[in-house]
Amino acid sequence: MRNLGACLLLSTLALPPAPAAARDAAYYAALAHQETRLATISYRLTAANAGWCPETVPQPGWILGDLRRFEQGDRAAASETYGDADGPFVAAVAPGSPAGRAGLARGTRIAAINGEAIAPPGDEPTIRIDTVIVKVAALDPAAAWTITDAGGRLYQIPPAPGCASAFRIELRGAQAAANGMLVRLTLKLAQSIDDDNELAAVVAHELAHNILRHRARLGSNRSASRVRQTEFEADRLSVWLMTGAGYDPAAAIRFWDRHKRPLIRDASHPPRSERIAALEGEMAAMRTARAADPAAHPAWIDTPPPLE
Numbered sequence: 033m034r035n036l037g038a039c040l041l042l043s044t045l046a047l048p049p050a051p052a053a054a055r056d057a058a059y060y061a062a063l064a065h066q067e068t069r070l071a072t073i074s075y076r077l078t079a080a081n082a083g084w085c086p087e088t089v090p091q092p093g094w095i096l097g098d099l100r101r102f103e104q105g106d107r108a109a110a111s112e113t114y115g116d117a118d119g120p121f122v123a124a125v126a127p128g129s130p131a132g133r134a135g136l137a138r139g140t141r142i143a144a145i146n147g148e149a150i151a152p153p154g155d156e157p158t159i160r161i162d163t164v165i166v167k168v169a170a171l172d173p174a175a176a177w178t179i180t181d182a183g184g185r186l187y188q189i190p191p192a193p194g195c196a197s198a199f200r201i202e203l204r205g206a207q208a209a210a211n212g213m214l215v216r217l218t219l220k221l222a223q224s225i226d227d228d229n230e231l232a233a234v235v236a237h238e239l240a241h242n243i244l245r246h247r248a249r250l251g252s253n254r255s256a257s258r259v260r261q262t263e264f265e266a267d268r269l270s271v272w273l274m275t276g277a278g279y280d281p282a283a284a285i286r287f288w289d290r291h292k293r294p295l296i297r298d299a300s301h302p303p304r305s306e307r308i309a310a311l312e313g314e315m316a317a318m319r320t321a322r323a324a325d326p327a328a329h330p331a332w333i334d335t336p337p338p339l340e
């Protein structure tokens with residue numbers, strides 16, 4: 033169970049308003065398609081590895097949305113895909129996930145959790161989504177819970193523990209990022225990756241940053257060598273996350289082979305060749321560990337070496 037102040041999440045996620053742009057219904061249908069891919073991949077990664085993740089939260093297998101994320105003039109077009117709920121809603125559901133089995137679907141407005149109304153403390157574009165994320169993360173992942181929609185229908189969500197993190201497709205900003213609580217990918221990046229295994233590699237890497245608490249461990253000392261160390265740790269852990277969820281961990285290498293430029297152009301990020309070598313080394317280490325113990329998990333995540 034997570035016990036964190038809402039302000040931590042809510043104060044770090046504000047993005048500048050989107051530039052005015054007329055986007056049509058097809059744009060939002062394409063966004064919803066990528067959100068369904070992310071819901072599916074993130075559900076598999078978090079649920080399959082819940083047994084050894086240091087922290088778990090309920091992972092019903094959804095991506096949340098809010099029409100407020102979109103330009104006022106675009107909301108009519110967006111509502112053709114998402115409905116016109118005035119409040120946080122389900123934007124995508126992973127097939128076969130607890131959310132899907134409970135009857136939640138795209139557009140379902142989340143009015144209350146365990147009978148408690150969602151009361152966001154402001155009107156920023158994502159604050160209503162973030163309020164739901166914080167509320168859900170505070171629930172006991174081993175317990176069943178309920179959602180009430182705008183019409184008063186009650187949905188029973190079975191216990192669904194998964195590695196702690198929420199996920200979102202952004203329309204702008206950094207291509208891929210993790211802030212401790214949330215993994216964010218841009219629509220453009222998701223659309224540029226056709227292979228679900230390669231998209232899973234990117235999501236697993238960002239999820240690994242959150243699992244390894246890199247933002248907190250780095251603190252204010254983001255020296256190049258410390259950041260590089262977190263990048264290698266995230267790459268190494270992504271191998272285990274991908275394998276646990278039934279994805280091909282070598283997809284990360286294919287992704288880096290195709291993406292000659294790093295996602296973040298920054299001297300603190302290791303060169304591609306070193307990252308590929310680290311991924312290959314970890315795959316070999318995992319095979320050796322799993323040969324001795326099929327349930328082996330990366331023990332070093334419990335006490336990672338200090339960042340230097």
Ligand SMILES: [Zn+2]
Nearest residue numbers: 237241263266
């Ligand atoms: Zn990274």
